[in-house]
Amino acid sequence: MGGMEPPLILIVEDEKDIARFIELELQAEGYRTEVAHDGITGLSKFREVSPNLVILDLMLPVMDGIEVAKRIRKTSNVPILILTAKDRVEDKVAGLDAGADDYLVKPYSLQELLARLEALVRRARRREEVLAYKDLRLYPRRMEAFRGERRLALSPKAFLLLKAFLEAPEEVLSKEALMRKVWGEEVEPATLEVHLSALRKALGEPSPIQTVRGYGYRLFLPEG
Numbered sequence: 001m002g003g004m005e006p007p008l009i010l011i012v013e014d015e016k017d018i019a020r021f022i023e024l025e026l027q028a029e030g031y032r033t034e035v036a037h038d039g040i041t042g043l044s045k046f047r048e049v050s051p052n053l054v055i056l057d058l059m060l061p062v063m064d065g066i067e068v069a070k071r072i073r074k075t076s077n078v079p080i081l082i083l084t085a086k087d088r089v090e091d092k093v094a095g096l097d098a099g100a101d102d103y104l105v106k107p108y109s110l111q112e113l114l115a116r117l118e119a120l121v122r123r124a125r126r127r128e129e130v131l132a133y134k135d136l137r138l139y140p141r142r143m144e145a146f147r148g149e150r151r152l153a154l155s156p157k158a159f160l161l162l163k164a165f166l167e168a169p170e171e172v173l174s175k176e177a178l179m180r181k182v183w184g185e186e187v188e189p190a191t192l193e194v195h196l197s198a199l200r201k202a203l204g205e206p207s208p209i210q211t212v213r214g215y216g217y218r219l220f221l222p223e224g
Contacts, residue, residue: 010054
């Protein structure tokens with residue numbers, strides 16, 4: 001996809017020199033990065049920035065990597081690459097059982113790390129559908145939507161309304177069409193208006209949802 005942002009990778013590694021080395025190398029390869037040095041901070045950063053991929057050391061202070069992976073997996077299918085200094089089969093199995101997609105045993109080569117990351121990012125992009133228009137992005141499977149870098153707090157109905165608009169950007173959608181897409185049937189016009197109003201409020205200014213009098217609504221943002 002043209003204009004797609006580089007993947008954002010969260011590095012959760014308590015050894016600061018290693019974390020910094022990985023971060024600099026990934027940035028040199030064009031990735032965006034965030035770093036955390038313990039499990040709790042890693043989990044809170046994960047929720048804050050919604051990364052495209054997580055590099056997760058198993059031996060972490062405060063909360064270990066296995067627990068972090070389990071908690072991430074409760075809400076997300078983001079790819080997780082675990083790093084382990086232990087070359088024991090049980091540790092690899094525990095990591096994969098917790099939901100990791102792949103693992104690397106330290107010491108590993110930078111080339112191997114980059115190759116594993118690229119494979120996981122490619123797989124995730126195939127797996128993850130995204131609807132996008134201008135600065136709006138919506139991930140149907142993750143039930144997440146963003147305007148720029150800002151994650152939108154949407155009710156389930158507002159999320160479905162935005163999805164309907166993003167499936168037909170710049171097309172005029174009638175009230176009836178929106179009702180059928182979101183509720184599966186026609187509902188009271190006031191019900192639609194309430195959820196549209198909540199969606200507009202969540203999206204902020206400039207509002208990308210235009211009222212086309214006598215016809216319905218459309219998703220439209222002028223250039224610039």
